Amino acid sequence: MEVTLQYNNTDKKISTPSTDEKLQKEIDQLNTLTSEIISNGSDVPPIATPENFNKDLSKMIKKLYEGGVQSFKQNKFEESVRQFTIGIEMINRRHKFEAFQGTLQELSMFLMSRTDANLKTKRYLDAFNDIDMLLSMQMCTPENFLRRGVANYFLGNYEAARADYQRGLAYDPNNRRLQDELETCLDKILEENGDYL
Amino acid sequence: MDEEDIPKTANISVFTPIIYLIILLSCFIAFSIIYRRRTVRNLQKIDPIFEENYPLIMYSILKDQYNDPNLSKEQKPHEKVMKAALLRRGVEAIRRSLKLKESESVYKSLYENGLIGDDIFKQYNIQVKFQELEIQEIARDCELYKKGWTANFFKVAQEVCFNEALRRRILIIEDRAKDLSDTWEYYEQEVEKIENIKKIDNTKASGVEKNPSA
């Protein structure tokens, strides 16, 4: 396959006349990385350490998170979702050679909280989407299964909700909330089936 | 009767067996050449396991431009662009190597169970070797831009690899939402409508109605 690339010396960016979507995405990723390397200033990108984790961004992200939590406490759930979304965009702006672990930690906090805020605003599909993503990244805590179960429950996926609660219980058999939710869910399944115990 | 036959056979030229041998050997050689060519052609015909390696292609193009003496300094890609391109090539190499390593035992048992053909199994092994060469080549190119970079290069590339994966997942969220709502035929507005009707109809039901309002 023939690929043509054009280089622009003023902004150091690459572009292509091709309309291939995949190529376009690769070029975008390259351009981002280039500008990150340039803005980092050093000769070659440094190895990620907790020290070179962008502290300024960390502060801003933390502030956004606290803001989101504050809004949540004041029952301003729409606002809370908005703040968490901005926070996630902010995390996205971290340099790609910064510590992955730190980024993941921040992201999982935001996704969890956004799930909760979304559940409150009844945007169950968005809630499911966030928490499903988190679980697929192996953030397997009983609480995360509880969140996905609740989202599934309200989406009408009662069987899936049941499976989520049960998997959560596999991690923590004595989790009271999971047990209770499971009970509610099983009742709902019976009711939907016109059945009783 | 045997004794009378002997002079007859002696009449045959010395070259006969030689010609025979030559024909036989050339047949074998021709066969092996054709066979080998066919195998190579067949191997080329098998699609590689991975799709187009754009980071590699892009890096090669940029490197050609970088080393082209006919281009002015403005036209040549900046050194940092080259480093970024090489880094992205390294990221893709790491990603592919990890994928291959992950499915190593799967390919083996699939092949042993006869669930995949010979070709893709060969392709897998070729890809593994190719990946090794690719990493060696990247390591060599590292030294062109900065002496001793190789030591740190792959650590950085791995971090970039994971971070990019994370970002891809965040960017995909919207598409996922669409797929999910199509599959479940769950659309926010409709649900609200139904729930409202339900609320009026049926207030004793557990779960749905009670809890969100609590």
Next chain:
Amino acid sequence: MSEYSYDEQGDVWPYFLIAILSVILIPLTINYVYNVLNYQQSIIKINSKVEGSIVENNDSLDLPTVKKTTRSRIFNKTLIVIIIGWASVIYVLINLTKSADMSSIFDPYEILGISSSSTEKQIKSHYRKLSLIYHPDKIPKNLSEGEREKMEQDFVRLNKAYKALTDEVTRENFLKFGHPDGKQEVTNGIALPKFLVEGKSSLIMIGFYIVLIGVLLPFIVGSWWNNVKSYTSHGLHVKSADLFTKFFTDRNPGKVITPKFLLSIFFKTFEIQKLNISESEYNKILESYTSRDFSNAHSKTFDVVSSLPDLIDKFNEIAIFFRQYDVILVSLELKKSIIQAVKFTGKHHDILQLPYVDRATVESQPIKRLGKLFTLKNEELKKVLGIKDDAKLKKCMEIAEKICSLRIVSSEFQVPGEDIVPPTAKSHINLKFLVKSPKLKSCPDLKDEEIKDDFNENIEYLKDPSVVNKSAPLLPISYSPFFPDDLRNSWNGILINQKDNKIVEGSTIINLTNVDLSNVSLTQEEWIKGKVYDEKTKQGVLKLNNFNIPVTQPTPAGPGSYPFRLILKNNAYFGVDLDIPLYMEVKNPPPVPLNKDKILGKNVDDDDDSDSDISDPDEDTLAGALSALRGGKVKKIEEIKDDEEEEEDDEDEDVFTDINTDTEDEDE
């Protein structure tokens, strides 16, 4: 030196011809007869013998279906070939085979005209009598020269025969070479007339042989081998296998697996590509098929629809090696949609699988499960299902009540011959279940002694626990009036390790094929008050089914509780799937062998079955559970965060390996 003799009189080649003909004809005939017989074993015939099965097809329900390519199974080209073939065999047998000339074969007993069991004495006296007639000195003088010669020859043969039986040397010759004169010349016959080989046409013959051996034979063997190589051992084309394998190797984990997405993969398989249809035609075919609209069906509908379930099975066979169960679950649902001609999306599958229902009506109302239908009155049912005709409604509900689910009464890990699950042992899962029609409500309260089995006293069972799986009758053909082929009903499933959320390593697709369905016709009273059927006393109505699933991995080395999840999905019916959590309680065996009763008693206590979660209603249900969840939200997030920071070291590995498996980008 041996010589070739040709078949000049034409007495051997007919045998040769018959041999060749029968090599072709016999397999062809067997295959043909098999096909004809199988055709007659239709769903109606098979299912009417199985208690509790649905004995309906598209004819009996008067439903449209995909038109099969109408090639009669009885009158077709094969039949003509078979008839002509056998006719020529018979012709050859009757007319062309002369009684073979066996004169050259030397049998001394026959020549002497005595039985082969005669003693030496008898032989001698008989020879003397004969020699009185044939001896040259005794020949009448008035015979012609020819007759005389014949008599002399006869005497020589007589002599030879006598010697063969009495003289030491000739006897040895006879025994060794079958002839008293010693070794005879070996003749190699060619079952071809001489003119073909040694005349002017010999060149043609040589050419023929060169073509046959040098070209045709390698070609046939080669193409056969190529064909063998282009299909996997499970009958999937290697190109399709490549496609599936690549999909799993470089799968994008962020992408939602939807039925539509899987269908787009199947479109690229060799099996679909060879049908020569475009992707839009393919989608249109599936769209109109799943809308049960056969008014102007595409000519390839039959081929597309009937090849998909098979492709899905083979796709899953590969998927299970990659241990990715999410894909398997979606593909099994997709398979049901194909078999029942129900659309791929939405949540009303359970009801839409029934005959005569109106899709738009069903989708516009909230009832989604079969069980709920049986709580409704006829008039309400008509509104829910969109069926106006009473007879049709009755038929529809008759079918619905036979779409039964499995009611698990016990599920546990067992090790044959053990009362506990010891570490590093070969275990299996034992399921005990009742068959429950959707019209039945609640569940009978069974006593422990009713459920308990005595498998550990059965030697066959100790050797192979899966013997109990065959005790029930084979499941009938699935009710699937729209699907063009007949498929056996079964439950297919997977065992998942809850901790890593992957299919247990080394497993294959679990197949539940034998179930006693007779309980489908129970009344509510019989169901609730019923006792488990006892083999010995012939008492009780509830048929308790057993299903044993071997676990491919040995039990863990350390004692503890290990969570699993078992999913069994029916291959044709919606809403009767099973998805249960299982806990493997691994315990160290007691150091000193205990009193058997004690162990048994203890075992009952240890049977902490997760299923009890389902049957025991916890009255302590907290209504405010969700609100508690919400209220404690903010605080909890921080808790989790802390937890995770503590667990960071443990989780690093998991996160890394998972993220690695990420792929290119969202679009495929």
